[in-house]
Amino acid sequence: MKPKVITIIGLGLMGGSLAARCRKRYPSARIIGVSRQKQALALALRKKWIHRGTRNLSDAVIDSDLIVLCTPADTTFRFLKLLDAAAKPGAVVTDVGSVKERIQAWADSRRFKRIRFVGGHPMAGSHHRGIAAAHEDLYHKSTVFLVKSAATKPDAFRLVRSFWKQIGCRTVTLTGAAHDRIVAEISHWPHAVAAALVLATTSHSRRYAASGFLDSTRIAQGDPSIWMPIFMQNRREILRAAGSFEKRLRAFKTLLAKKNVSGIRAFLAQALRERRQISF
Structure with missing residues (x-):
């Protein structure tokens, strides 16, 4: 009907x-x-x-x-x-x-x-x-x-x-639980990451930002009054996604600190392959 x-x-x-x-x-x-x-x-x-x-x-x-x-x-x-x-x-x-x-x-x-x-x-x-x-x-x-x-x-x-x-x-x-886990990974936590990327740079550096930085941080322009209740209501799953992200970031930092060229190449190549699998 x-x-x-x-x-x-x-x-x-x-x-x-x-x-x-x-x-x-x-x-x-x-x-x-x-x-x-x-x-x-x-x-x-x-x-x-x-x-x-x-x-x-x-x-x-x-x-x-x-x-x-x-x-x-x-x-x-x-x-x-x-x-x-x-x-x-x-x-x-x-x-x-x-x-x-x-x-x-x-x-x-x-x-x-x-x-x-x-x-x-x-x-x-x-x-x-x-x-x-x-x-x-x-x-x-x-x-x-x-x-x-x-x-x-x-x-x-x-x-x-x-x-x-x-x-x-x-x-x-x-289910509601499955939904909240998915969107924590692909929407909610990425919003926090975009905000952190902006805050991790100086105003002087941002003067020269080009498409890469602007694309990566576009969603940081979202209205805080809309996002605050989202973060609070899905806090558990966002923290889980944050833990997974931090694990990957630590792995990259270790590779870089040790000048592990092959490891860094493999890290980036895996990300490239998986990113290309996303269809719109």
Whole structure:
């Protein structure tokens, strides 16, 4: 079943881009946007990404078949409670948050009266923020992780999976724990590394930075208010990823200190081979 009314809560980069995509991929659906920012609502309406915009959550979800939370990770718990009191019975709720185990366990332990929750996380984004940076193609060909547990309602899961496929994404089903381990390695810890690379250089050296340094540190421009709850919620897996990274870094430092040319060459060659195996 295709949703007839889709409500997107949070019209920043992620929510604004999703609204734009929904208008193209769900032309017969009614798209409602929710934001605290009047400017975001005005822009989304002007671009015709949404049919209606409101700051009133209850009013926005009363007829919604599908509700997508595009808000910071530390707001998901609060919004699910509010939605369970305001949404129509049977409404499906999903999200775009990048930490899943904790919220899924919490959702599984609750007896929601109205909503059915399916955790999601599209691997899409940018260091830019706000609806001004939103664009229709942000999610194009992205991977979307969908969390499935014993408590997940099968029909709700099918609707969310179908939704993301219609948006143009590839879906991968896994547990919250498996998700958090993966993204700690390929997203969360790399963000900390990018920040450390910036802080490890002097302002004088950075004057001469070229594409290599700029590419390696681009994500350090991310908004700290978005990343802080991510680091705190996925702390255990990020620390595990940090330990693995430190082990590799120590190995390289030892090779360099000992002037082990063949060892350094092998280290770099292995990284080259494995990096080339990554497909986009």
